[in-house]
Amino acid sequence: MEKICMPQVVVSRCLGFSACRYNGQTIPDKFVNKLKDYVEYTTVCPEVEIGLGIPRDPIRLVSEKDEIFLYQPASGKEYSKEMTDYSLNFLNSLKDVDGFILKGRSPSCGIKDVKVYIGKEKAVGSTKGAGLFASEVMKKYPYLAIEEEGRLTNFRIREHFLTKVYIMFKLRQVKESKSMAELVKFQSDNKYLLMAYHQREQKLLGRIVANHDKKPFEEIIDEYRDHLGNAFARLPRYTNYINALMHIFGYFSDNLSSKEKEFVLGTFDKYREGKAPLSVPLNLLRSYVIKYEQGYLLEQSIWAPYPEDLVDISDSGKADNS
Structure with missing residues (x-):
């Protein structure tokens, strides 16, 4: 590509x-x-x-x-x-x-x-x-x-902006490739990030990629781009992100002790209540994904949707309603 x-x-x-x-x-x-x-x-x-x-x-x-x-x-x-x-x-x-x-x-x-x-x-x-x-x-x-x-x-607005810039940049690379295989991989690699933002659009994007009507790539990619924009139109809700995290958690939860499960779920609650940043449950889950060698999950963009060197948790406190 x-x-x-x-x-x-x-x-x-x-x-x-x-x-x-x-x-x-x-x-x-x-x-x-x-x-x-x-x-x-x-x-x-x-x-x-x-x-x-x-x-x-x-x-x-x-x-x-x-x-x-x-x-x-x-x-x-x-x-x-x-x-x-x-x-x-x-x-x-x-x-x-x-x-x-x-x-x-x-x-x-x-x-x-x-x-x-x-x-x-x-x-x-x-x-x-x-x-x-x-x-x-x-x-x-x-x-x-x-x-x-x-x-x-504002930290959340900045994080959302960077996430959207980089996912649209990566989609542009897919468009340049003119490859349906690359679009299928893009959809797969972004599955849980899309779920965290907009589950309905995530499923719709999956149907577009399936391309049951055998549309040409040029038509598919523009339709996909428009719906990807819809998925990232607004900041993600805390509950949507937790839903995506719960799906990831399900891959290895059976391997954890009751105390470990309780601790993981506790980080979800703290994130929901605004007592911990998203990076806390994300990094905890990522450590388990590495430990249990969940290769498919390791490829997911949700862990770092933009360069980690750009992460800056400083926050002006300005409203993040978009």
Whole structure:
């Protein structure tokens, strides 16, 4: 299978790459900087690319007559068409992409909490929405990992983002191989990770891979990709993860003493109650998988869905509802 070296991630240029913010500044980001050794970045600053200078008068999203515009109060100009045209051209130019890290609250790049002013007047109310560039990203790539740098300070959101980036990267490798055998192996290796995220989609993905209708690979892989995106659309529930862990536990539980079983199940309870990170029950189960030489289980991606050097349990405490 053709080797693709690293995941491809599009990142807002102002996040430590260039002083291109409206005020002429840059915003170094710890996670973005750490990730640079593990992914290949493509940087983007939509506002500069549509001709706005550095520094520049701020732009904002404005809602009028059920439409949202990109508006610059100082000049009275609208830049909606320029931004939309640039966004479409840029996204269409991307050959490969596995995820996006965009600047939060930006009228171009913010994905969910951007202030949308009601009308162009100064003292008006506002709602929340997505930046114009980010909106086009989410339309074109609904199945990819797309996040704001601020939300990635939350451990669970960051873990979910990395998991999704790497599983989509690996699926892209399968697509490059044009091999049904590789897709079958991908489904097998990710069985318990998929179960931990979305059991219904896991079963549906299995049926897609079975391919009883003998569809061509090109059709199967795109259908599979879309449903894989659905499976990883949200952070996994604790109960779903425990269900997957219980299935793994069943492979060797008969070999354990009652005290050992009690201890293992106790780590599941602590994880469920938020008293222990997922790594505690995972590493315990992994040790038993190694001990009892469960080769099939050792190949499962659930143990390390992304490079372990990227594990960082620091947490901003920001909400992880996605």
